[in-house]
Amino acid sequence: MRNPNPIKIGVIGVGHLGNFHLQQLKTIPDVEITGLYDTSTERAETMAREHGVIAHRSLTDLLAASDAADIVTPTLTHFEVGQQALENNCHLFIEKPITQTIEQAQTLLENANQRQKLIQVGHIEQFNPAFRVLAGQPLAPRFIEAHRLAPFVDRGTDVPVILDLMIHDIDLILSLVQSPVCSISATGVKVASESVDIANARLEFENGAIANITSSRISMYKMRKLRIFQEKTYFSVDLLNRITEIYRVVDQAPAPGPDELVKPLDGNNKKYVVYRKPQIPKENALNQELRHFIDSIRQSAQPLVNGYSAAKALEVAIHIQQMIDRQAVGG
Ligand code: NAD
Numbered sequence: 001m002r003n004p005n006p007i008k009i010g011v012i013g014v015g016h017l018g019n020f021h022l023q024q025l026k027t028i029p030d031v032e033i034t035g036l037y038d039t040s041t042e043r044a045e046t047m048a049r050e051h052g053v054i055a056h057r058s059l060t061d062l063l064a065a066s067d068a069a070d071i072v073t074p075t076l077t078h079f080e081v082g083q084q085a086l087e088n089n090c091h092l093f094i095e096k097p098i099t100q101t102i103e104q105a106q107t108l109l110e111n112a113n114q115r116q117k118l119i120q121v122g123h124i125e126q127f128n129p130a131f132r133v134l135a136g137q138p139l140a141p142r143f144i145e146a147h148r149l150a151p152f153v154d155r156g157t158d159v160p161v162i163l164d165l166m167i168h169d170i171d172l173i174l175s176l177v178q179s180p181v182c183s184i185s186a187t188g189v190k191v192a193s194e195s196v197d198i199a200n201a202r203l204e205f206e207n208g209a210i211a212n213i214t215s216s217r218i219s220m221y222k223m224r225k226l227r228i229f230q231e232k233t234y235f236s237v238d239l240l241n242r243i244t245e246i247y248r249v250v251d252q253a254p255a256p257g258p259d260e261l262v263k264p265l266d267g268n269n270k271k272y273v274v275y276r277k278p279q280i281p282k283e284n285a286l287n288q289e290l291r292h293f294i295d296s297i298r299q300s301a302q303p304l305v306n307g308y309s310a311a312k313a314l315e316v317a318i319h320i321q322q323m324i325d326r327q328a329v330g331g
Contacts, residue, residue: 006032007294010066012081013073014038014047016155017095021072022051024287031294034065063088068297071095075159079104086111093293095122097163098310102318105311112307119307120293123171126305127285130242133278141176144211145227149219152192160195162321166215171313172226179207181316188324191218201320248274
């Protein structure tokens, strides 16, 4: 039976990713899609026909009919569209990065707070099932190595690779290391676009943990990997192929648990490696992410990736970007 009070949501920006948002929103119970809005009338009409929803001619009309706005427009427009949606009393789902500047993110957060509206940001890797399986693990990372490589496409190049790709790993790392960042070093270069296409950053945390992040959008092949090292344990998370592997070193050989292998580490049988490859649920991360947004609105609870955590990731990303920009000017 249909819920008499569905969450009414409008999709703003129906380009490459907005199309997938519409596809997934249609599968979520208790959601009513109030329509879509795109500054390209042609694209709006094509998507409206394809998904059987209304293409609104004005953003104000769409917002007036909605409880929530799903903002999937280019990053440079997130602030302006987000402000307008808040002024129309909508909860916000904003694709990543939250905004282009920290000041804009702070203004959105203050505005949302005053109006008691929620902001969720599309850091989708938090919903990647290969990452989610870490949730039950005792995590205390000392060193994290992140690689995110992608072939060149024009989409997304309105912002440097740091705001386009690296911000995903910054967000994951900040959620894994519960300690403030105390030092950053970074370098990067423009290769194919007018902004930085490949970058490396090293983050040092107050608790001594270190993260080394490499991001490229000019790679021949794709890779999205996170390697987490801590005392006696190593986690390898392949976010692209959705494979998580856990290696633990123990003194006594335990009886292998489900999905586990036990092997001696040295010739004297004094240490053993327990290897586990957990089953990864076959979930659609975007679907899970949008369901989480709807549930958060229903329960009036802060979403997992809320405006505050997204603003922290943006702050680190902008620091990295500014550091690289200064090198370019100096060099
Ligand atoms: P896109 O260029 O394919 O689509 C953007 C659409 O927004 C276009 O149809 C355009 O006409 C429309 N548009 C532009 N300005 C608008 C405005 N002011 N109001 C309404 N519509 C407007 O871009 P995309 O690849 O779909 O990316 C959109 C957003 O999603 C970006 O912020 C990007 O960073 C983000 N993104 C996130 C992920 C992820 O992994 N979470 C992946 C890709 C893109």
